[in-house]
Amino acid sequence: MQAAAKSPRLSIRRFTTALVLTALLPTASAWAAELKLAYSSSATSMDPHFHNASQNIAVARNMFETLTQMDPDSRIVPDLAESWKKINDTTWEFKLRKAKFQDGSDFTAEDVAFSLARPGTIENSPSSFKIYTGSITKTEIIDPQTIRITTSTPYPLLPADLTSIFMVSKKASQGVTSDKFATPEHMIGTGPYQFVSYTPDDRVVMKRFDGFWGGKPAWDSVTIRFMPNDGARMTALLSGDVNAIENVPTPDIEKVKANPDLVYAAKKSHRLIFLFLDSGRESSPGVKADNGKNPLQDVRVRRAINMAIDRKAISERLMMGLAYPTNNLATDQMMGFDPTLETVPYNPEGAKKLLAEAGYPNGFALTLGTPNNRLLNDARVAQAIAQMLTRVNIKTDVDAVPFSAINTKGNKGEFSAVMMGWGVQTAEASSGIRMMVACPDKARGWGVVNWSNYCNPKLTEQLIALTSEMDDAKRNDMLKAAVHTVVDDMAIVPLYFQGMTWAAKKGIKIIPRMDERTSAFTFEPAP
Amino acid sequence: MIAYLIRRLGQSVLVLFTMAVLVFFAVFALGSPVDMLASPDADQAERAALAVRFGLDKSLPVQFATFIGNALHGDLGASFVYGKSALAVIGERLPATIELAVLALVFSVLIGVPLGVIAGLRPNSIAGRAIMSTSIFGFSLPNFWIGLMLILFFAVYLGWLPAGGRGPTTNVLGMELSIFSVEGWRHLILPALTLALYKASLVVRLCEAGTREIITQEYIRFARAKGLSRFRIIRLHLLKNMMIPVVTILGMEFGAMIAFTVVIETVFAYPGMGKLLIESINRLDRPVVVAYLMVTTVIFVVINLIVDFLYVALDPRVRLSGPNE
Numbered sequence: 001m002q003a004a005a006k007s008p009r010l011s012i013r014r015f016t017t018a019l020v021l022t023a024l025l026p027t028a029s030a031w032a033a034e035l036k037l038a039y040s041s042s043a044t045s046m047d048p049h050f051h052n053a054s055q056n057i058a059v060a061r062n063m064f065e066t067l068t069q070m071d072p073d074s075r076i077v078p079d080l081a082e083s084w085k086k087i088n089d090t091t092w093e094f095k096l097r098k099a100k101f102q103d104g105s106d107f108t109a110e111d112v113a114f115s116l117a118r119p120g121t122i123e124n125s126p127s128s129f130k131i132y133t134g135s136i137t138k139t140e141i142i143d144p145q146t147i148r149i150t151t152s153t154p155y156p157l158l159p160a161d162l163t164s165i166f167m168v169s170k171k172a173s174q175g176v177t178s179d180k181f182a183t184p185e186h187m188i189g190t191g192p193y194q195f196v197s198y199t200p201d202d203r204v205v206m207k208r209f210d211g212f213w214g215g216k217p218a219w220d221s222v223t224i225r226f227m228p229n230d231g232a233r234m235t236a237l238l239s240g241d242v243n244a245i246e247n248v249p250t251p252d253i254e255k256v257k258a259n260p261d262l263v264y265a266a267k268k269s270h271r272l273i274f275l276f277l278d279s280g281r282e283s284s285p286g287v288k289a290d291n292g293k294n295p296l297q298d299v300r301v302r303r304a305i306n307m308a309i310d311r312k313a314i315s316e317r318l319m320m321g322l323a324y325p326t327n328n329l330a331t332d333q334m335m336g337f338d339p340t341l342e343t344v345p346y347n348p349e350g351a352k353k354l355l356a357e358a359g360y361p362n363g364f365a366l367t368l369g370t371p372n373n374r375l376l377n378d379a380r381v382a383q384a385i386a387q388m389l390t391r392v393n394i395k396t397d398v399d400a401v402p403f404s405a406i407n408t409k410g411n412k413g414e415f416s417a418v419m420m421g422w423g424v425q426t427a428e429a430s431s432g433i434r435m436m437v438a439c440p441d442k443a444r445g446w447g448v449v450n451w452s453n454y455c456n457p458k459l460t461e462q463l464i465a466l467t468s469e470m471d472d473a474k475r476n477d478m479l480k481a482a483v484h485t486v487v488d489d490m491a492i493v494p495l496y497f498q499g500m501t502w503a504a505k506k507g508i509k510i511i512p513r514m515d516e517r518t519s520a521f522t523f524e525p526a527p
Numbered sequence: 528m529i530a531y532l533i534r535r536l537g538q539s540v541l542v543l544f545t546m547a548v549l550v551f552f553a554v555f556a557l558g559s560p561v562d563m564l565a566s567p568d569a570d571q572a573e574r575a576a577l578a579v580r581f582g583l584d585k586s587l588p589v590q591f592a593t594f595i596g597n598a599l600h601g602d603l604g605a606s607f608v609y610g611k612s613a614l615a616v617i618g619e620r621l622p623a624t625i626e627l628a629v630l631a632l633v634f635s636v637l638i639g640v641p642l643g644v645i646a647g648l649r650p651n652s653i654a655g656r657a658i659m660s661t662s663i664f665g666f667s668l669p670n671f672w673i674g675l676m677l678i679l680f681f682a683v684y685l686g687w688l689p690a691g692g693r694g695p696t697t698n699v700l701g702m703e704l705s706i707f708s709v710e711g712w713r714h715l716i717l718p719a720l721t722l723a724l725y726k727a728s729l730v731v732r733l734c735e736a737g738t739r740e741i742i743t744q745e746y747i748r749f750a751r752a753k754g755l756s757r758f759r760i761i762r763l764h765l766l767k768n769m770m771i772p773v774v775t776i777l778g779m780e781f782g783a784m785i786a787f788t789v790v791i792e793t794v795f796a797y798p799g800m801g802k803l804l805i806e807s808i809n810r811l812d813r814p815v816v817v818a819y820l821m822v823t824t825v826i827f828v829v830i831n832l833i834v835d836f837l838y839v840a841l842d843p844r845v846r847l848s849g850p851n852e
Contacts, residue, residue, distance in 0.1 A: 042806055044609055045609065050610065053564075053566075124610040126564045126607050126608050127564050127569065127577070128566075130573070131566060131568055131569050131570070131573055178610055179609070179610060179611045199798060200619055200798065201803055202693060203692070228793075228806065229796060231675060232691050232793070233796070235679065235683055235691070236690045236692075238690070239686060240686065241690045402809070403563075403809070404563050404810070404811050406558075407558060408558035408562045411559070426568075435568065444570075445571060445572060445573075446570075448574070449567070
């Protein structure tokens with residue numbers, strides 16, 4: 001009797017277990033192909049031509065493609081353009097890939113011409129993509145798979161600029177304003193994932209696009225969550241709300257590495273961290289020397305500062321290896337990298353000697369500006385640098401301000417020395433030199449953020465020559481020479497390239513990249 | 528009554544105007560949105576064009592006059608970052624925040640009132656003492672820290688609830704609400720609880736004090752002498768009299784709650800107006816910051832008005848009138 005009473009209960013339990021298991025099974029397999037990814041900053045628009053900001057580009061990258069693209073090591077490689085060649089100094093011909101849009105229509109030269117013209121038509125853009133299409137004066141459709149692009153002047157950076165201009169479907173987006181863009185009807189690209197929904201400041205949901213030219217995408221669905229708060233992003237990963245994140249908070253890196261349920265990856269990014277030293281003004285607001293002059297105008301003083309900074313210690317003790325010391329302006333594979341510019345060894349004695357030679361045996365007082373919420377450990381690194389400089393008698397205070405304020409202060413010339421970062425977006429050294437070191441020149445658009453107030457006619461000549469040099473090998477040599485001018489003269493003091501980090505649940509493979517643009521392709525289900 | 532309303536509205540307009548002046552100039556002092564928003568690669572011409580687009584090429588007084596002029600027409604300007612009306616940007620996120628704050632308010636009443644009454648009825652019992660001393664923690668522990676601890680325990684350690692975000696929403700009368708799904712509740716419960724804890728402690732204290740005072744009153748003794756059931760006394764005579772200060776305080780605190788969602792939404796990655804405010808400050812999106820503060824001020828003012836009316840409903844002795852009437 002007892003046994004008989006027990007057995008149906010058992011079978012019920014077995015049945016329940018079976019039910020639970022069958023309910024769990026599809027979830028488990030769905031998990032394997034569902035990427036839930038947390039970004040550390042919020043996209044502001046779905047329209048890929050509206051707001052030129054890195055997080056918007058990173059989101060768009062999943063759904064839209066560009067003619068050329070950066071590979072994980074920031075080399076320019078084909079994307080929707082299979083190949084390209086120069087017809088003459090101002091005309092380029094791009095051969096297009098046979099690709100389908102997510103609504104089933106063909107991707108053609110017509111769409112390319114439309115997409116290249118569209119950024120210029122968006123009136124209320126907070127930061128326009130026009131800066132990448134401004135050089136283009138004419139597009140000419142040769143046939144559906146071929147397009148010619150003409151620039152006003154010889155412009156070697158066109159393929160680099162085109163990595164930022166997404167190809168949209170003319171049919172789906174003609175006449176659509178940016179605020180109406182975020183619907184499945186208008187969000188039509190050629191990328192591996194297709195738009196499903198967007199909740200501002202919260203998430204973007206995408207599904208696999210089976211007609212993708214590059215084969216079956218790795219994930220069935222991709223959800224991008226926006227989690228700027230470090231703690232929220234980290235706990236979301238730990239609790240399984242998301243299964244991958246970018247920008248692991250630095251205090252958590254050791255814990256993440258030690259956690260058997262997580263995988264971690266770091267890579268040198270293209271973001272150069274450097275010091276602006278005001279060498280242009282006779283009197284500068286943040287320096288005080290006994291003789292009343294601005295010591296930073298003496299190149300020996302700038303070199304002394306360079307020698308007084310222990311980059312190795314910063315990298316190892318403050319940055320957990322996420323700082324890659326350099327004396328260059330671009331990373332090793334990029335154009336303009338000069339291997340002969342070796343990182344200056346830490347040499348406080350040498351620095352003191354140079355300072356004495358320059359007439360400052362007792363040093364001087366300096367205020368070092370830094371953002372406190374932008375670069376990895378920015379304020380702490382600036383503190384460390386201040387201590388190192390103080391050790392060679394340059395008594396340094398740190399002025400740490402939020403990123404939103406530092407740009408205004410910097411552009412107003414309120415700093416004598418300030419630590420900043422520059423993302424080498426063009427994958428070559430010239431963009432940084434043009435914007436930050438070249439003499440301010442409105443007609444050319446140079447020296448826009450030249451906070452060093454540095455101006456060297458020799459460098460201007462070098463830049464004029466190299467920016468229109470269409471031969472890559474020649475341009476590389478000219479660029480190296482320009483980088484040499486900048487570094488020899490310490491127009492800015494290169495410190496290190498910052499590292500970028502990712503973490504994911506076990507079972508996911510991370511493919512780290514240099515351009516800080518995390519996307520669904522940064523992660524793959526591990527085999 | 529009408530005189531009262533007019534005076535009240537006049538005060539509100541003054542408050543709104545003062546807020547507008549303060550915020551407008553404070554955000555201006557922070558930094559230039561052009562420097563912040565322009566791509567690092569943008570040249571001088573593009574930056575100048577951006578300043579014109581935002582109207583920042585004009586002098587500060589002119590900008591302020593334009594702003595006030597437009598505000599009088601109900602236009603608080605277009606967000607620099609989103610390129611559409613700042614009010615619309617906030618409106619998209621308002622339901623999420625209101626949902627969170629209302630739920631937190633409900634939680635604080637559901638938790639606070641019964642505990643407060645128990646503590647008031649039995650001030651010397653173990654339960655009473657425990658409730659009162661625990662409520663001190665609710666006051667003194669920082670909200671965001673409680674939030675983090677709840678996340679660590681319920682989301683990371685136990686894995687029962689999500690660590691943050693908002694659940695799927697349903698469109699109800701044009702508002703996207705998430706309280707109609709289980710998943711929505713699972714997302715709401717931790718942030719709402721965190722937000723409610725401080726208020727719940729406040730309610731506990733108010734109710735305990737109220738109960739202890741009321742329970743000694745003649746009418747309670749009389750009711751008891753009449754042989755009314757204990758439950759009926761609590762429900763009719765105690766609760767009703769005790770709720771007057773509670774409603775006043777909660778009404779006033781509801782505005783504070785909405786303001787406090789700024790912290791909670793950040794910790795829980797909850798897509799409401801608070802998260803928007805923080806991000807807009809970081810991006811120097813002045814129209815959104817100004818509009819946010821305008822909207823919250825309006826909410827404050829409206830709530831205070833409602834509280835005044837509720838007060839009348841709860842206590843017939845109170846009349847809404849000016850000193851001359």
